[in-house]
Amino acid sequence: MGIAENLAQVKDSIAAAAQEAERQPSDIDLVAVSKVHTAETVREALVAGHRIFGENRVQEAQGKWPALQEEFDGVQLHLIGSLQTNKAKDAVALFDVIETVDRPKLARALATEMEKQGKTLDIYLQINTGEEDQKGGCLPKDADEFIRLCRDELKLSVKGLMCIPPADEEPSMHFAFLREIAKRNNLSCLSMGMSGDYEAAIRFGATSVRVGTAVFGTRPPKQDA
Ligand SMILES: *Cc1c(COP(=O)(O)O)cnc(C)c1O
Numbered sequence: 490m491g492i493a494e495n496l497a498q499v500k501d502s503i504a505a506a507a508q509e510a511e512r513q514p515s516d517i518d519l520v521a522v523s524k525v526h527t528a529e530t531v532r533e534a535l536v537a538g539h540r541i542f543g544e545n546r547v548q549e550a551q552g553k554w555p556a557l558q559e560e561f562d563g564v565q566l567h568l569i570g571s572l573q574t575n576k577a578k579d580a581v582a583l584f585d586v587i588e589t590v591d592r593p594k595l596a597r598a599l600a601t602e603m604e605k606q607g608k609t610l611d612i613y614l615q616i617n618t619g620e621e622d623q624k625g626g627c628l629p630k631d632a633d634e635f636i637r638l639c640r641d642e643l644k645l646s647v648k649g650l651m652c653i654p655p656a657d658e659e660p661s662m663h664f665a666f667l668r669e670i671a672k673r674n675n676l677s678c679l680s681m682g683m684s685g686d687y688e689a690a691i692r693f694g695a696t697s698v699r700v701g702t703a704v705f706g707t708r709p710p711k712q713d714a
Contacts, residue, residue, distance in 0.1 A: 493537035506691040522701030525708045545570025571625040588613040588651045600643040611648045618663040619655035649678025660686045664693035
């Protein structure tokens with residue numbers, strides 16, 4: 490199947506899951522995760538009318554996106570991979586949304602860069618709901634204080650929270666946990682759910698799902714991150 494068909498199918502599934510949860514399909518954004526895929530492949534999704542994309546590496550996105558952003562209006566590019574502080578400048582210049590803000594040092598670097606570049610990006614704070622050592626994200630116990638720092642002190646435009654559940658656990662409890670942290674902090678957006686579990690994420694309140702494989706097909710395993 491082609492990418493346009495895949496997109497249509499995923500959007501149908503999102504709509505069905507939303508309806509089942511008595512939510513509006515239009516309240517859920519589809520972030521098409523184009524990491525590793527070529528500009529040619531991404532162009533197919535753009536031609537099909539899709540505009541919201543996710544990439545996990547700044548350098549890869551820099552090679553692929555500026556020309557596509559020239560060619561297509563209204564692209565909204567999300568960074569969904571971990572960000573090093575020394576890449577904050579490049580990330581602010583290229584992306585529209587950063588979903589992986591997970592520590593004070595990075596939050597401060599982003600605030601400084603946005604001010605310098607006169608650009609306000611929406612951000613999500615990534616929460617390491619499974620407390621995995623190898624994964625980025627603020628620990629749940631530090632989440633309230635980190636949200637306060639980003640939103641109230643640094644005046645960042647915090648849209649909501651993002652999580653990547655542990656691969657070997659039932660994702661739903663992580664989705665529920667993320668929703669809980671967002672709710673008690675009055676944050677309305679939740680970026681959660683990938684190809685294998687976005688319908689479940691929608692049942693737990695996802696407002697944004699990040700779907701790669703179901704849109705673009707399987708990625709070459711070696712470069713996958
Ligand atoms: C790659 C990636 C996705 C998409 O995963 P699929 O299983 O291919 O849908 C979603 N979120 C993050 C953070 C990713 O790195």
